[in-house]
Structure formats: structure tokens, C-alpha cells
Amino acid sequence: MEKSKRIKLIQITLIVGLCIVGLSFSSVFHYSSNVKAEKESLNQNAYLYLKLERKKIKEQDVKPFIKIDGKSFTNKEFNEFQVSRNIVELNNGNSLLSDEQIKDEFIQNAVLEVEAEKQNIVVDESEAEKFTKHMRQILKQSSDEYAIQFLQDYLSALGISEDEYWDRYAVLAYKKALKISKLKQQFFNEQKAKTKDVNIDELQKAWEKYQQDLVKKAKVEFIQGSISEERK
Amino acid sequence: MKNKYLSILVLTFLFIVLSPAFASASTHNNKSHDYEVHVVYYASGGVLVPFSVGTDITMNITVSYPGKIITYEDIYAYIVNGALFPFECSLNVGTIKYYKDGSYWSTHSLPYVGSYIADPNNITGFRYGKPNTDLVDSSTYKAIGAVTYSSSSTTPMSFVVDTTEGVVD
Numbered sequence: 137m138e139k140s141k142r143i144k145l146i147q148i149t150l151i152v153g154l155c156i157v158g159l160s161f162s163s164v165f166h167y168s169s170n171v172k173a174e175k176e177s178l179n180q181n182a183y184l185y186l187k188l189e190r191k192k193i194k195e196q197d198v199k200p201f202i203k204i205d206g207k208s209f210t211n212k213e214f215n216e217f218q219v220s221r222n223i224v225e226l227n228n229g230n231s232l233l234s235d236e237q238i239k240d241e242f243i244q245n246a247v248l249e250v251e252a253e254k255q256n257i258v259v260d261e262s263e264a265e266k267f268t269k270h271m272r273q274i275l276k277q278s279s280d281e282y283a284i285q286f287l288q289d290y291l292s293a294l295g296i297s298e299d300e301y302w303d304r305y306a307v308l309a310y311k312k313a314l315k316i317s318k319l320k321q322q323f324f325n326e327q328k329a330k331t332k333d334v335n336i337d338e339l340q341k342a343w344e345k346y347q348q349d350l351v352k353k354a355k356v357e358f359i360q361g362s363i364s365e366e367r368k
Numbered sequence: 369m370k371n372k373y374l375s376i377l378v379l380t381f382l383f384i385v386l387s388p389a390f391a392s393a394s395t396h397n398n399k400s401h402d403y404e405v406h407v408v409y410y411a412s413g414g415v416l417v418p419f420s421v422g423t424d425i426t427m428n429i430t431v432s433y434p435g436k437i438i439t440y441e442d443i444y445a446y447i448v449n450g451a452l453f454p455f456e457c458s459l460n461v462g463t464i465k466y467y468k469d470g471s472y473w474s475t476h477s478l479p480y481v482g483s484y485i486a487d488p489n490n491i492t493g494f495r496y497g498k499p500n501t502d503l504v505d506s507s508t509y510k511a512i513g514a515v516t517y518s519s520s521s522t523t524p525m526s527f528v529v530d531t532t533e534g535v536v537d
Binding site for chain 2: 305
């Protein structure tokens with residue numbers, strides 16, 4: 137009798153123990169899947185927006201949109217920048233930027249690019265390709281899982297392969313970015329030559345002012361009938 | 369008798385050799401250094417492209433004896449060629465988290481912005497403080513200094529860069 141009681145007690149203890157272990161596993165699993173969902177949902181907003189807007193861009197007619205110091209930019213170029221810039225905002229948990237904010241940034245970048253060209257600052261294809269390869273290598277060797285996953289998700293939303301991204305899109309994007317970087321470097325060097333003990337904060341302020349002055353001086357013409365609102 | 373003289377000589381010699389060391393053991397500077405690379409994405413033209421943000425951090429903690437008192441602490445950090453990125457970014461320096469015998473003990477925020485001679489191509493940050501905090505002699509302490517990268521033009525818009533841990537002794 138006592139023996140059977142003991143066996144029953146052991147059986148009950150085992151069942152209770154198994155239940156506790158099972159519950160802990162399920163709660164851990166539930167918690168981790170919730171965390172994953174929360175992280176993904178943040179990106180999900182950005183990626184859904186990207187997919188939708190890329191589709192609209194593909195379907196729209198390409199027209200001249202803006203002329204900055206004589207250089208023309210199409211509505212497609214503007215809209216692609218708008219979408220990319222907004223992906224940064226959405227992925228950071230912010231709301232979309234207004235059209236005016238995007239226009240200001242687009243104009244500023246274009247003005248800096250035009251100014252770099254005026255000052256004979258050149259970024260040729262091979263230099264941009266070299267930088268692209270370098271960045272691709274850094275990402276390949278990186279242990280930054282967020283950065284690696286971000287690119288995979290981004291490419292899947294764009295609907296392009298990794299090779300296509302690096303060879304076709306990234307080279308062009310780096311060409312633009314490197315022009316601005318080189319202009320900045322030249323500006324810094326000029327300021328350093330002027331002032332012996334250069335202060336980093338003053339230098340940054342001077343760069344801000346320099347950019348604002350260039351934008352003020354630039355001749356910006358919007359071409360009628362090709363604004364981004366057409367896509368809405 | 370000979371042995372006695374020899375012992376006295378050895379003891380005198382040891383006293384002469386070691387006494388300056390005892391006298392100068394009033395402060396100890398604990399230095400730690402780290403370099404970390406993070407990747408951020410920036411909108412250029414029609415796509416997002418990655419940029420590597422390499423951050424170099426140095427942390428100094430001076431402890432004074434007797435009493436094991438933290439009399440000075442600083443963090444100096446810079447993003448290598450950060451000023452030449454096509455976007456604006458900044459480094460917010462810094463806090464030091466202390467761990468006593470392996471458990472969290474306290475966080476010190478560094479109150480003073482220091483002056484520094486920096487390469488204008490780098491984005492820099494330097495802060496220091498003089499906390500005069502008592503530690504317990506018999507305990508071991510670790511310190512982890514942190515700086516925060518931020519930029520409204522990149523994703524992620526911010527991340528924390530930790531220094532390697534420094535043992536405070």
C-alpha cells in the first residue's frame with residue numbers, strides 16, 4: 137500500500153515537473169516570437185511602403201522634374217530619392233518626411249554635386265567601383281547581424297539580386313556620395329589652410345553656411361506637370 | 369653572528385630599493401582602448417547604401433591610494449574620417465558603468481566637455497569628471513565606458529559603442 141502511494145507520488149511529481157518545464161518553454165517561445173514580430177513589424181512598415189512606392193515609380197512616365205544650375209533631374213530620380221529617404225525615417229520609427237523636406241534635401245544634394253563638378257572634382261567609374269567593392273567586403277566580414285539582415289530584407293523588397301544591387305545601383309549611389317565627400321574634404325582643406333588652429337565645431341558651422349549659401353545662389357526651376365503628386 | 373649582519377644588510381637593501389615604490393604608489397591610472405566598426409545605411413540617389421562607421425575610444429580612470437578613490441575619469445572618442453561622410457553625424461560621450469565583484473554597482477555621467485586638439489576630418493567627443501568616489505579596497509571593479517553615435521540621415525539613427533572593460537585597481 138505504502139509502495140503504491142510512493143509510486144503515485146513520484147508519478148504526480150513527474151507530471152507536475154513536466155508541466156512546469158513545458159509551460160516555461162512555451163512562454164519563452166511566445167516571448168521570443170513576440171520580440172521577433174515587434175522587430176519585424178517595424179521593418180515591415182518600411183518594406184511595404186518600399187514595395188508599393190517602387191511599383192508606382194515603375195508605372196509612371198519619366199519626365200523632367202527640376203533643373204538645378206542647368207542640370208536636369210527627372211521625376212523618377214526625385215521619387216526614388218524620396219522613397220529611399222523615407223525608408224530611413226520609417227525604419228527609425230519616424231513618420232514620413234513632407235514633400236517640402238524631401239525637396240530641400242534633394243536640391244541641397246544636387247547643388248553640392250553640381251558645385252563639385254564646377255570645381256573639377258571627379259569621381260570616375262573605377263573609383264566608385266573600388267569603394268563599392270570595399271564596402272561589400274566590409275559587410276561580408278562584418279559581425280553586425282542587423283546590417284546584414286537589413287540589406288537582405290531591403291533587396292527582397294526592391295526585388296533585385298545582391299549582384300545587381302552592388303554592380304548597378306550602389307556604384308551610382310557611391311559616385312554621388314563620394315562627390316559630396318570630396319567637396320567637403322576640399323572645403324575643409326581650404327579652411328585649414330586659412331586658419332592655423334582650426335576648431336572642429338567652427339569648421340562644421342562653416343560647412344553648414346557654405347551649403348546654405350550654395351543653395352541660395354543656385355538657380356532652381358521646377359518643370360510644370362511633372363511633380364511627384366502625379367503618382368498619388 | 370655573520371648571518372645576523374647578512375640579514376640586516378639584506379633588509380636594509382630591500383628597504384632602500386622598495387621604499388620609493390611605496391611612496392609613489394599613491395595613484396594608479398587605468399587605461400582602456402577599443403576600436404569598433406558599425407554599419408549604417410544612407411540614402412544616396414535612388415537607393416540606400418552602407419557606410420562603415422569606425423569609432424576609436426580611449427577611457428582613463430585614475431584611482432588614488434590609500435582609500436582606493438576614483439579621482440578622475442575621462443572618455444575620448446572619435447569617428448575616423450566621420451566629418452567627411454556625405455551626411456552629418458555626432459558622437460555623444462559618455463557614461464562609465466562600474467561593476468563591483470561582477471555585479472552592477474553604479475553609472476557615472478561625465479559632466480565636463482574637454483578641449484582637444486583633433487584632426488578636423490574626425491568627428492570627436494571628449495568628456496571628463498572628477499568624482500572622488502570611494503571604492504572598497506578588497507573588491508575588484510570593472511568599468512565599461514560608452515559613447516553614442518547619432519545621425520538623423522542614417523538607419524540605424526543611433527547606437528551605443530562600448531569600450532572594452534577596464535579593470536579598476
